[in-house]
Amino acid sequence: MDKLQAMTAFVRVVEGRSFSKAAETMSLPRSSVTTTIKSLERHLGTVLLRRSTRTLSLTDAGARYYELCRAVLDDIARVEGDLLADPAAPKGRVRVDMPGAIGRARVLPRLREFEQRFPGIELVLGLSDRPADLIYDGIDCVIRTGELTDSTLVARPLGQLRWLTCAAPRYLKEHGEPKHVDDLAAHRVVNYIANATGRPMSWRFSVDGEERSLTMPSRFSINETDAYLQCGLEGLGLIQLSELVASPYLETGRLKEVLADARCAPVPISIVYPDGRNASAAVKTFVDWIVEVFRPAPAVAATR
Structure with missing residues (x-):
C-alpha cells in the first residue's frame, strides 16, 4: 500500500464528504478510492469512517488520523513549494470565490493586468451571492464581507463597504x-x-x-x-x-x-484563506495582488 496516496485519498474523502468527489479530484475510479480506504483501515486496525447510504462521518480515531494526515500533507506541500517555487514567477492554479458585485466592480476590470504580471498563475473565479465553504468546495481563498468568526483562517482587510x-x-x-x-x-x-x-x-x-x-x-x-x-x-x-x-x-x-x-455603519471586506504557512506561492501572490487592487488611490494634490 502506498501510504502517502492512502493518506491523500483519506483526506480527500473527508474534505469532499464523498468517495466519488475524492476519486474525481485524484483522477481515479471510485472503486480504487474505496479499496484504498479499506486497506488503510485494515493496516491501522481501526475504523476511520462511518458509512451509510446518505451520510459519511468520522469516528474518533478517524478524526485524530485526519488531523495528522492533514498536517503531514501540508508539510510536504510546503517543502516542495519552497524548493520548486520561483518567487519572481509563481505558478499554479488558484481557486477564488467572491460576491458577484465585488468581482464585477473591482476584480474583473483588473484581470488583464493580473495576467500580464503573473502569466504562470491560472485563476478559477467563482462569482456568487452564496458563500463558499473553503474546505468542502476546494477553494483557496475567498473575499467576504462582514465580521469574520472562523479563527482558523487568515484574514487580510481590504476596506469597508457602505x-x-x-x-x-x-x-x-x-x-x-x-x-x-x-x-x-x-x-x-x-x-x-x-x-x-x-x-x-x-x-x-x-x-x-x-x-x-x-x-x-x-x-x-x-x-x-x-x-x-x-x-x-x-x-x-x-x-x-x-x-x-x-x-x-x-x-x-x-x-x-x-x-x-x-446610513448604517460600513461593513469590513476581507480576503480569507487557510493558515498562511501552508498557502502556495500562487495563492500568496493572488492575495497580495487583491490587497493592492483594493488599496485606495493616493490623493492628488490640487494645482492652480
Missing part, C-alpha cells in the same frame, strides 16, 4: 421620498433573500447614533444581486444595496439615494 438605500426616480415620482426611517411604513420595498439563511435580510439604519434593524414587508423578494438591482431600476420599490453596485446608477441618475443621513 450600504445605501436607493430608489428609481419613477418610484419617487409615484410614491414620494421618505425623509425619515419612520416614513418607510408608508413605502414599498424589495427584499433581498440571504442565500445563507433563505430569509429576507433586515434593513439596517443608523438613527441618532443607534443602529436600527427593520423587518420590512414586501411583495417582491429576490436572491440575486443583479435581479434585485433590476427591480429597483424598474421602480418596484426601495432597495438597499452596496455602494459598489449603486454608484454607476447614482451617477447617471437612474437611481437616487434616500435616507442618506441614516
Whole structure:
C-alpha cells in the first residue's frame, strides 16, 4: 500500500464528504478510492469512517488520523513549494470565490493586468451571492464581507463597504421620498433573500447614533444581486444595496439615494484563506495582488 496516496485519498474523502468527489479530484475510479480506504483501515486496525447510504462521518480515531494526515500533507506541500517555487514567477492554479458585485466592480476590470504580471498563475473565479465553504468546495481563498468568526483562517482587510438605500426616480415620482426611517411604513420595498439563511435580510439604519434593524414587508423578494438591482431600476420599490453596485446608477441618475443621513455603519471586506504557512506561492501572490487592487488611490494634490 502506498501510504502517502492512502493518506491523500483519506483526506480527500473527508474534505469532499464523498468517495466519488475524492476519486474525481485524484483522477481515479471510485472503486480504487474505496479499496484504498479499506486497506488503510485494515493496516491501522481501526475504523476511520462511518458509512451509510446518505451520510459519511468520522469516528474518533478517524478524526485524530485526519488531523495528522492533514498536517503531514501540508508539510510536504510546503517543502516542495519552497524548493520548486520561483518567487519572481509563481505558478499554479488558484481557486477564488467572491460576491458577484465585488468581482464585477473591482476584480474583473483588473484581470488583464493580473495576467500580464503573473502569466504562470491560472485563476478559477467563482462569482456568487452564496458563500463558499473553503474546505468542502476546494477553494483557496475567498473575499467576504462582514465580521469574520472562523479563527482558523487568515484574514487580510481590504476596506469597508457602505450600504445605501436607493430608489428609481419613477418610484419617487409615484410614491414620494421618505425623509425619515419612520416614513418607510408608508413605502414599498424589495427584499433581498440571504442565500445563507433563505430569509429576507433586515434593513439596517443608523438613527441618532443607534443602529436600527427593520423587518420590512414586501411583495417582491429576490436572491440575486443583479435581479434585485433590476427591480429597483424598474421602480418596484426601495432597495438597499452596496455602494459598489449603486454608484454607476447614482451617477447617471437612474437611481437616487434616500435616507442618506441614516446610513448604517460600513461593513469590513476581507480576503480569507487557510493558515498562511501552508498557502502556495500562487495563492500568496493572488492575495497580495487583491490587497493592492483594493488599496485606495493616493490623493492628488490640487494645482492652480
